[in-house]
Structure formats: structure tokens, C-alpha cells
Amino acid sequence: MIAITSVTVTDERIAEIVLYIEKQGVAAHVSKGEDRTVIGIIGKADPQLAEHLRQMAGIEQVIKISKSYKLASRDFHPADTVIRIKDVAIGGDELVIMGGPCAVESPEQIDEIARLVKAAGGQVLRGGAFKPRTGPYSFQGVGVEGLEMMAEAGRKHGLLTITEVMTPEYVDVCAAHADILQVGTRNMQNFDLLRKLGSIQTPVLLKRGFSATYDEFLNAAEYILAGGNPNVMLCERGIRTFESYTRNTLDLAAIPVLKQLSHLPVISDPSHGTGRRELVEPMTKASVAAGADGLIIEMHTDPDNSMTGDGVQSLFPDQFARLLSDLEKLAPLCGKRFETSKEPVLAGSWKL
Ligand code: PEP
Ligand code: MN
Numbered sequence: 001m002i003a004i005t006s007v008t009v010t011d012e013r014i015a016e017i018v019l020y021i022e023k024q025g026v027a028a029h030v031s032k033g034e035d036r037t038v039i040g041i042i043g044k045a046d047p048q049l050a051e052h053l054r055q056m057a058g059i060e061q062v063i064k065i066s067k068s069y070k071l072a073s074r075d076f077h078p079a080d081t082v083i084r085i086k087d088v089a090i091g092g093d094e095l096v097i098m099g100g101p102c103a104v105e106s107p108e109q110i111d112e113i114a115r116l117v118k119a120a121g122g123q124v125l126r127g128g129a130f131k132p133r134t135g136p137y138s139f140q141g142v143g144v145e146g147l148e149m150m151a152e153a154g155r156k157h158g159l160l161t162i163t164e165v166m167t168p169e170y171v172d173v174c175a176a177h178a179d180i181l182q183v184g185t186r187n188m189q190n191f192d193l194l195r196k197l198g199s200i201q202t203p204v205l206l207k208r209g210f211s212a213t214y215d216e217f218l219n220a221a222e223y224i225l226a227g228g229n230p231n232v233m234l235c236e237r238g239i240r241t242f243e244s245y246t247r248n249t250l251d252l253a254a255i256p257v258l259k260q261l262s263h264l265p266v267i268s269d270p271s272h273g274t275g276r277r278e279l280v281e282p283m284t285k286a287s288v289a290a291g292a293d294g295l296i297i298e299m300h301t302d303p304d305n306s307m308t309g310d311g312v313q314s315l316f317p318d319q320f321a322r323l324l325s326d327l328e329k330l331a332p333l334c335g336k337r338f339e340t341s342k343e344p345v346l347a348g349s350w351k352l
Helices: 011-023 049-055 107-120 144-157 168-177 191-198 214-227 254-261 270-274 277-289 309-313 317-333
Strands: 002-005 027-032 037-042 059-063 083-085 088-090 096-100 124-126 160-164 180-183 204-207 232-236 266-268 294-298
Touching: 002 011, 011 027, 011 037, 011 049, 049 059, 096 107, 096 317, 107 124, 107 144, 107 317, 124 144, 124 294, 144 160, 144 168, 160 168, 168 180, 168 191, 180 191, 191 214, 204 214, 214 232, 214 254, 232 254, 254 266, 266 277, 270 277, 270 294, 270 309, 277 294, 277 309, 277 317
Parallel strands: 096 124, 096 294, 124 160, 160 180, 180 204, 204 232, 232 266, 266 294
Antiparallel strands: 002 037, 002 059, 027 037, 083 088
């Protein structure tokens, strides 16, 4: 249930209403809009509460919400959530580009790729140190050492970092090294992991399970929010369909649907969403047109020899740079701001 205040209500009156709600044994979640405030009521409320609230001074409307997720819902929180990390804001008018390899492989590899992400104008370096592989004999990632390599590359090149965390026990060490923690598609409903991520404040990029509905996806986000971490972004990364030409089917409609249902930033992953390098550029542009707040894109200097099978979907650095330069023109048409780097590019082994 939500209670919407009248335009003229004072902060003192809102505080009194919140106190009244809490005395009824339920939680009140206040979301201030431009002229009205939405008070979300969470918990099993007395059936009479809605009627009592309707009679109270300062309240204009009381609406019952039937959705199972509350904190993730736009009904509870009408304004867009903007997650600020250092000088990057995710979910506002800035288009945020996260680029890098599927897996961190060596200090030289991640350093060189970080240089190229920065040179192209990306704001965030991606790279997995712990890899969720379908088969147990495949390369599983370089582990904690990889976190250190990536943190160092991020620092040196002035990039934020994002890395995947797979188990609750590794959340603290991953959070100590990375700015954003990624929950992979295979772990979207790993509830112990989600609960642990709810207990910290590090921003989380939650990937949609490859066969999850929007409702299941938003309920997974709700676990993190309900634990007390408001810094959650949703990532559409493709779902499993009958089509086998592409690795997954990137559900472009998910982007505007999630933006309608939720206030959380929405990121698109055209790399895992298609599994094919030649489709990354068009699906990146389509995602921006559909309203994505950011992209997470795989890029590698030697994709044919990458240590995971994801080289086939990784862009070469020059393709990545060209794509970002196109986004500089496209983003403003889609209500976003994006600038390629104007800083001099440090020399490295890969020539742009
Ligand atoms: C990845 O980002 O490299 C990854 C494994 O993603 P997903 O969980 O979407 O498959
Ligand atoms: Mn990958």
C-alpha cells in the first residue's frame, strides 16, 4: 500500500504520519518527489489502516499495491534512482559504459585493456576474477589475485571497476577491491548471496536469470533492497529461447518495461545477450534507443586466445572505440549524455 501526500504537506506532518504508521507495527518507506511524497507501507497492515490514512490531514490518496516487490517498484519510489560512485552517476542523464574482458587473465592483459577502455571514453572496467562456468573443467578465473590486478588497473587508468561475486563468503573481499559487484545470471536467485549483498552498501549490478520473468527479476532485486542496500542496478543479458543462432535472445523490451516497473537503473549486456561479436554494435545502439542507462560490453585485445569461450562475442579495441564514438552522437537523441575521452592516450602495445 502507498499513501501519497498532498502538495502542501510539511516535513513535520510527514514525520507524524510515519510515526503513526510505524506504531501500527509496519514499516514506512518515504520517497520524496518534486511536489508530493510517497509513503510506502511494508508489512502486514491492519485492514483498517488504509481507511485511517485516507482520513488523515496531509494525505491525498491511498493505493493498494498488489505487486510482491515493493522497494524495487516505481509505485513506491516514483523518481529514478541515481547511483553515484566517485565522479560517475548511473541512472541519471549520463550514459555509462562498462567495458573489458570476460575474465582477468594477467596484470599486463587487464592493464592494457583498461588503457583502451579509458581511451575510448568508457567509465568502468569490467573483468571476472571468479568465473561461473557451465562445466567444472573449464577455466574458473584467477581468483583473489585477479581482483588485485583489476583494482590496480582501474586506479592507474582512472576507471571504476566491476567484478562478479558468486558466493556470500567472497562478498567482502570482492567489495574491498571493486566499486561494483556483479551477480551473474546463474546466481540471480542465490538468495543467500542476495541477502549478503543487502547487508553492505557497495553498488550491485544484478543480471537477469536466463529464464527469469520480470517479476522474478524484480523480486531478486527486492532481496538486496530489503536488506538495506539501495544501490542496485538491473541488467538485461539475454534469455534462453528456442532460437539457437544467437547464444541468448537479448530482450530489448525488458529495458523500457523495467524502467516502467522500477526506478532502478537498467544496464544492457549485448555481449552475452547475443554471443556474437557482429551483433554487439547494433544491439548496443538499440539498447540506448530503448532507454538503457548503461552498457556492459566485452572487449579483448586477443579475443581468439581469451581464456574463456567469450572471445567470440568480444569486440576488438578499435571496434569498441568506434562504437563509443557513435554513441557520442546517438546518446543525446535518446536523452543521454556521453563523451568520448579527450585526454591524451598513453602508449601501449595495441594501436588504436
Ligand atoms: C560475464 O559477465 O562474463 C558473465 C558470465 O555473465 P552472465 O552471468 O550474464 O552469463
Ligand atoms: Mn563473459
